Amino acid sequence: MPLATTASIVAAAPAGVCAFNIVTLEHAEAVALAAERTGTPVILQVSENAVRFHLGRLRPIADAARAVAAAASVPVALHLDHVTDDGLLREAADAGFSSVMYDASREPYEINVARTRAAADWAHGCGLWLEAELGEVGGKDGAHAPGVRTDPGEAAAFVAATGVDALAVAVGSSHAMTTREARLDHDLIAALREALAVPLVLHGSSGVPDDELRRAVAAGMKKINIGTALNIAFTAAIEGSAHRGADPRPRLTAARDRMAEAAAHLLATVSGVAHECRTAS
Ligand code: G3H
Ligand code: ZN
Numbered sequence: 001m002p003l004a005t006t007a008s009i010v011a012a013a014p015a016g017v018c019a020f021n022i023v024t025l026e027h028a029e030a031v032a033l034a035a036e037r038t039g040t041p042v043i044l045q046v047s048e049n050a051v052r053f054h055l056g057r058l059r060p061i062a063d064a065a066r067a068v069a070a071a072a073s074v075p076v077a078l079h080l081d082h083v084t085d086d087g088l089l090r091e092a093a094d095a096g097f098s099s100v101m102y103d104a105s106r107e108p109y110e111i112n113v114a115r116t117r118a119a120a121d122w123a124h125g126c127g128l129w130l131e132a133e134l135g136e137v138g139g140k141d142g143a144h145a146p147g148v149r150t151d152p153g154e155a156a157a158f159v160a161a162t163g164v165d166a167l168a169v170a171v172g173s174s175h176a177m178t179t180r181e182a183r184l185d186h187d188l189i190a191a192l193r194e195a196l197a198v199p200l201v202l203h204g205s206s207g208v209p210d211d212e213l214r215r216a217v218a219a220g221m222k223k224i225n226i227g228t229a230l231n232i233a234f235t236a237a238i239e240g241s242a243h244r245g246a247d248p249r250p251r252l253t254a255a256r257d258r259m260a261e262a263a264a265h266l267l268a269t270v271s272g273v274a275h276e277c278r279t280a281s
Contacts, residue, residue, distance in 0.1 A: 177207025
């Protein structure tokens with residue numbers, strides 16, 4: 001199936017859409033397998049951090065993700081995530097990405113607006129969908145640090161000033177949680193949905209329990225970003241593997257299987273489709 005676009009997947013989704021951060025080829029394969037098993041469209045995300053891991057080169061992991069997406073039997077789109085570097089932003093269009101999350105959220109408000117506006121103008125000129133984030137709090141998690149919340153009025157002003165197509169909002173989730181105990185502010189999600197015409201994006205969704213994810217989607221959260229959950233599955237499979245020897249494939253197979261299970265579960269939860277969990281072989 002030809003590469004889908006984030007805009008088309010989001011626009012057509014009756015409920016939520018999962019966007020998974022991939023680090024390796026096996027992550028991408030696992031997500032595509034999960035999307036096929038559940039019959040749901042999905043977004044593969046490559047973060048600026050993942051590009052850094054791949055020796056600072058976007059194309060090897062992007063080209064691999066694009067090939068995996070194109071081979072899938074369900075719609076799969078590519079998204080470039082948490083981009084702070086303008087040079088990387090400008091590589092997006094030629095590398096097959098249909099959307100970018102431009103992250104100037106650690107900048108003061110006026111600078112965030114100016115940089116995001118410029119990024120959105122550039123993206124729209126290339127036919128790309130641009131997501132951004134409003135936040136003024138420093139630290140690793142920026143606007144997704146525990147306790148930080150997005151104000152609906154400020155968010156509406158930010159969207160109007162920047163022209164972005166989607167907004168990442170802080171409603172109680174936090175990046176890189178390894179336990180699923182985040183509690184979301186559902187009244188705030190409803191207020192943000194009311195205040196904003198653009199799709200809402202939940203970052204740090206690995207730490208959000210299933211019932212909270214379902215409630216968030218029901219209240220209007222659209223794009224659900226998930227990274228750590230796949231890495232937990234990957235690492236648990238590698239560390240728990242009984243395989244010994246030089247060949248990495250048995251362990252990577254187990255890791256891919258475990259990631260596919262985790263992704264299928266989350267896809268079913270977020271999109272509302274029924275899915276029976278299967279034990280990895
Ligand atoms: O942009 C990516 C996400 O926000 C992933 O967050 O690793 O906590 O699931 P997570
Ligand atoms: Zn994020």
